[in-house]
Amino acid sequence: GESVGLHLPTLSVQEGDNSIINCAYSNSASDYFIWYKQESGKGPQFIIDIRSNMDKRQGQRVTVLLNKTVKHLSLQIAATQPGDSAVYFCAETYNQGGKLIFGQGTELSVKP
Amino acid sequence: DTGVSQDPRHKITKRGQNVTFRCDPISEHNRLYWYRQTLGQGPEFLTYFQNEAQLEKSRLLSDRFSAERPKGSFSTLEIQRTEQGDSAMYLCASSPRTGGSIQYFGAGTRLSVL
Numbered sequence: 001g002e003s004v005g006l007h008l009p010t011l012s013v014q015e016g017d018n019s020i021i022n023c024a025y026s027n028s029a030s031d032y033f034i035w036y037k038q039e040s041g042k043g044p045q046f047i048i049d050i051r052s053n054m055d056k057r058q059g060q061r062v063t064v065l066l067n068k069t070v071k072h073l074s075l076q077i078a079a080t081q082p083g084d085s086a087v088y089f090c091a092e093t094y095n096q097g098g099k100l101i102f103g104q105g106t107e108l109s110v111k112p
Numbered sequence: 113d114t115g116v117s118q119d120p121r122h123k124i125t126k127r128g129q130n131v132t133f134r135c136d137p138i139s140e141h142n143r144l145y146w147y148r149q150t151l152g153q154g155p156e157f158l159t160y161f162q163n164e165a166q167l168e169k170s171r172l173l174s175d176r177f178s179a180e181r182p183k184g185s186f187s188t189l190e191i192q193r194t195e196q197g198d199s200a201m202y203l204c205a206s207s208p209r210t211g212g213s214i215q216y217f218g219a220g221t222r223l224s225v226l
Contacts, residue, residue: 008152034214034215041219042219042220043116043218044155044217045217046214046215046216049214089155091154098160098162098167098168098207099157099160099168100147100215101157102155104153104154105152105153
């Protein structure tokens with residue numbers, strides 16, 4: 001659901017299930033996208049990236065899908081594990097400007 | 113550890129004091145970025161350097177904030193006359209080449225202004 005103030009959207013899944021985290025990005029000119037994982041008290045950790053000339057990219061247990069028509073990104077995590085519990089952020093950049101613009105974040109909670 | 117290093121990890125200060133944070137990027141990364149993150153929000157861009165040149169500053173970076181990267185290696189972020197609203201996590205990131213490459217983040221410096 002939507003978040004207000006300090007409340008992040010939360011996704012709760014059972015261990016072993018697949019997770020899908022969604023992100024709407026803001027700029028149709030954005031040409032590079034990154035998903036980060038952030039655990040409490042730590043900096044964001046790179047998970048996977050995708051360029052705007054692609055619509056899908058796969059990593060180890062993770063897949064990113066890009067739909068430029070509706071400015072939507074998703075992160076799929078296969079066989080979710082307790083160690084995947086964290087806040088996940090999408091980030092975009094454009095015109096090779098360098099700075100990242102982060103989305104709101106989704107808190108993933110994995111139940112054993 | 114060859115990742116991005118930030119110092120200190122935590123800083124508690126009184127309102128009106130000056131504070132300085134340091135960031136050591138991954139070796140040979142020529143771009144260095146500063147972001148600020150408040151509770152429950154994503155990081156917000158503050159400024160970035162390519163080598164020693166400061167290429168962009170956000171309007172979030174008021175006159176009380178200054179960042180330097182004098183030799184194109186480590187960087188410092190100084191906040192003068194701190195305010196309670198400056199309380200946040202200050203994150204540093206570096207990337208190996210121009211435009212569209214992965215930014216690797218440090219663990220951040222958590223600032224609390226009393």
